[in-house]
Amino acid sequence: MVRLVFSEMGAEVTKNLDELLQQGLLWRGRNGPLPTARAVLPSGFERLDESIGGGWPRGALVEILSQGPGLSLLLPVLAKLSRKSRWLAWVDAPWLPYVPALTARGLDVSRILLIRGRDANQGLWAAEQALRSGNCAAVMLWPRSVSNAQARRLQLAAEEGDCLGVLFRSRKALGQSSTAALRLEVQPSGGKLEVQVHKRPAGWGGRRLLL
Amino acid sequence: MMQWLALYFPDLPLDVFWSGEESAPVAVIRRQKGWDIIDRCNASARQQGVRPGMALNAALALYPGLLLHERDDKRERQRLETIASWAWNYSSRISFDPLLLLLEVGGSAKLFGGIDVLLEKLRNDPRAPAAVEYHALAPSPGAAALLARLRPGTRVRRTENLQGVLRDISLAHLTRNRKLLTLMQGIGLSTIGEALELPRPELARRVGQEAVLLLDRLLGRMPDPRPLWQPPEHFQQSLLLLAEIDQAQVLQFPARRLLNSLSDFLHGRDAVTQQLHWRFLHREAPPSQLEQGMLRPDKRAEHFLELLRQHLERLQLPEAVVEMELRVDDWQAADKIHEDLFVPQQHEDQGFLERLRARLGEEAVHGLRSVSDHRPEKGWGFREALPASGDAAGPEEPLKGEGNDPLWLLPRPRRLPQRNGRPWHEGCLQLSAFSRRVETGWWDGEDVTRDYYRARNPAGQELWVYRDRRSGQWFLQGVFE
Numbered sequence: 001m002v003r004l005v006f007s008e009m010g011a012e013v014t015k016n017l018d019e020l021l022q023q024g025l026l027w028r029g030r031n032g033p034l035p036t037a038r039a040v041l042p043s044g045f046e047r048l049d050e051s052i053g054g055g056w057p058r059g060a061l062v063e064i065l066s067q068g069p070g071l072s073l074l075l076p077v078l079a080k081l082s083r084k085s086r087w088l089a090w091v092d093a094p095w096l097p098y099v100p101a102l103t104a105r106g107l108d109v110s111r112i113l114l115i116r117g118r119d120a121n122q123g124l125w126a127a128e129q130a131l132r133s134g135n136c137a138a139v140m141l142w143p144r145s146v147s148n149a150q151a152r153r154l155q156l157a158a159e160e161g162d163c164l165g166v167l168f169r170s171r172k173a174l175g176q177s178s179t180a181a182l183r184l185e186v187q188p189s190g191g192k193l194e195v196q197v198h199k200r201p202a203g204w205g206g207r208r209l210l211l
Numbered sequence: 212m213m214q215w216l217a218l219y220f221p222d223l224p225l226d227v228f229w230s231g232e233e234s235a236p237v238a239v240i241r242r243q244k245g246w247d248i249i250d251r252c253n254a255s256a257r258q259q260g261v262r263p264g265m266a267l268n269a270a271l272a273l274y275p276g277l278l279l280h281e282r283d284d285k286r287e288r289q290r291l292e293t294i295a296s297w298a299w300n301y302s303s304r305i306s307f308d309p310l311l312l313l314l315e316v317g318g319s320a321k322l323f324g325g326i327d328v329l330l331e332k333l334r335n336d337p338r339a340p341a342a343v344e345y346h347a348l349a350p351s352p353g354a355a356a357l358l359a360r361l362r363p364g365t366r367v368r369r370t371e372n373l374q375g376v377l378r379d380i381s382l383a384h385l386t387r388n389r390k391l392l393t394l395m396q397g398i399g400l401s402t403i404g405e406a407l408e409l410p411r412p413e414l415a416r417r418v419g420q421e422a423v424l425l426l427d428r429l430l431g432r433m434p435d436p437r438p439l440w441q442p443p444e445h446f447q448q449s450l451l452l453l454a455e456i457d458q459a460q461v462l463q464f465p466a467r468r469l470l471n472s473l474s475d476f477l478h479g480r481d482a483v484t485q486q487l488h489w490r491f492l493h494r495e496a497p498p499s500q501l502e503q504g505m506l507r508p509d510k511r512a513e514h515f516l517e518l519l520r521q522h523l524e525r526l527q528l529p530e531a532v533v534e535m536e537l538r539v540d541d542w543q544a545a546d547k548i549h550e551d552l553f554v555p556q557q558h559e560d561q562g563f564l565e566r567l568r569a570r571l572g573e574e575a576v577h578g579l580r581s582v583s584d585h586r587p588e589k590g591w592g593f594r595e596a597l598p599a600s601g602d603a604a605g606p607e608e609p610l611k612g613e614g615n616d617p618l619w620l621l622p623r624p625r626r627l628p629q630r631n632g633r634p635w636h637e638g639c640l641q642l643s644a645f646s647r648r649v650e651t652g653w654w655d656g657e658d659v660t661r662d663y664y665r666a667r668n669p670a671g672q673e674l675w676v677y678r679d680r681r682s683g684q685w686f687l688q689g690v691f692e
Contacts, residue, residue, distance in 0.1 A: 095622075098587065098689055099579055115576050129563070129567060135563045
């Protein structure tokens with residue numbers, strides 16, 4: 001609608017555009033999706049989707065707190081994203097992803113980008129670049145350490161690059177506040193995964209489920 | 212008809228040095244009769260009262276912090292060659308004179324739609340490595356050079372008009388031959404016009420044949436052959452830093468100039484490169500080297516610079532840098548079609564991956580591929596994280612793992628100690644399930660026969676281990692979630 005008005009105004013466009021921007025009346029696409037139409041990526045687990053507002057939030061940061069497991073929660077969405085053209089970046093992963101196992105779960109490994117920094121800062125830097133670049137559909141980071149300010153930067157970068165950002169942290173981080181849009185705690189429980197939702201967009205956390 | 216365009220760069224002796232800030236007063240000196248004389252100085256030095264021709268002592272008394280260097284013929288020539296690389300776009304017949312380039316543009320003018328168009332284009336070329344303020348056009352190279360120095364802006368098209376234009380110029384500019392000058396002054400000649408008024412045999416008899424030849428060449432009556440410049444095969448250029456640099460990051464500023472030169476060199480040849488060699492020279496320590504490799508060949512200075520910045524973040528300098536050098540050995544013709552058809556998305560990829568690699572190192576960024584091999588450690592491989600190269604080769608038919616394979620693999624199987632006959636990893640391992648037997652590899656001499664198990668340690672970690680059936684040794688190879 002706005003665009004239509006512009007074409008009629010002809011030469012006045014630039015001036016009026018600036019005015020609108022200054023007054024905050026105009027929303028610009030690169031600032032991320034409209035708050036009302038929050039984009040989600042179905043997680044592949046119906047019950048998880050119900051508990052986190054429809055799926056993994058797109059263009060946002062997710063924190064997964066666990067002592068190890070967590071990746072398997074993401075495999076369905078990674079498999080789906082690997083069919084598209086953007087990269088799936090794994091930054092400072094604790095080990096190598098095992099290619100045949102990922103392939104067996106439908107993931108196209110040619111979209112995987114393995115990145116390893118030599119220290120905590122390099123990993124954070126690389127993750128931020130990857131999130132912001134717009135070249136990655138998902139960026140997963142296993143940080144050696146991360147401060148709240150750094151996590152906040154990652155959140156902003158994820159918004160800017162329209163990218164699913166996943167931060168794997170130790171369960172000890174539960175005590176810290178978080179700027180992530182979604183925060184899950186994961187632990188193994190008798191061959192299944194127990195997931196506790198601590199924080200979610202547009203809703204209350206607190207739900208616990210077994211997957 | 213030959214038309215020579217002369218481009219004169221009076222500030223070139225200053226331009227060959229890097230002085231740090233623009234505002235630093237800089238001067239170059241030359242020795243004259245045993246004295247150091249200020250040869251040229253920049254605007255900041257002039258503000259301090261320093262003037263060309265001043266004795267060095269006098270200049271230093273005015274401004275003790277003056278940055279100084281002797282004039283450096285070698286670097287001046289190098290710089291001229293850089294400019295020539297750019298000028299090559301306008302003419303392939305280029306010759307040098309001190310601080311001056313001579314381009315024969317009579318031949319190439321047609322390509323541009325006339326000399327005026329060519330000149331207009333050349334003078335407003337945003338790629339010009341140095342401002343083209345002093346120029347002149349004339350039918351002889353000598354006259355063009357003379358006019359560019361003394362009457363910049365002059366354009367003489369016809370040989371017969373030369374005489375009138377050159378008439379008032381002092382004979383001192385015709386030759387540096389002191390003896391000849393004295394002879395001519397001795398018979399009352401001081402300008403070119405006066406010498407031309409004498410009949411030629413008379414002039415030859417009184418001051419010698421050389422003067423006649425000089426004048427004939429100047430006026431285009433006799434050919435004036437000049438050695439033509441051949442563009443070099445390789446790019447190599449150095450920059451002396453008048454202000455030493457001890458922080459690697461700061462090197463990007465002088466580097467820009469070298470990269471601009473390189474970019475001109477490449478543009479002049481319609482070429483691209485993907486490997487830059489940098490050398491940073493110190494006073495004592497051996498030179499620091501930096502290899503700047505790129506995923507895709509390029510010729511844009513901005514692009515080179517952006518990647519260099521990332522490299523510099525990792526560079527450790529043992530000492531301050533006093534001089535830097537850029538060398539390019541290999542370049543290739545730019546593939547125009549490739550460039551134009553390049554998909555924007557892929558182009559983005561390049562920049563993103565290059566930034567990562569430049570900062571983290573080549574070894575830090577990889578793609579993955581599957582390999583048909585039942586030995587887990589050989590069932591995958593790294594690949595160049597370049598979409599184009601990876602897809603062109605075609606992925607190998609992936610070997611699908613089994614549903615109960617672990618998600619994580621150790622880079623290399625790790626041998627586990629045994630206690631009481633059982634494998635040990637941060638505690639005694641409980642084998643919870645037999646995974647499979649792998650017997651393969653007889654064809655490459657690395658044959659294996661292994662039994663894989665799922666195991667759990669006291670901390671609750673689920674591990675993928677195997678027993679080598681020949682040696683009985685246990686190994687840890689993967690981690691479950």
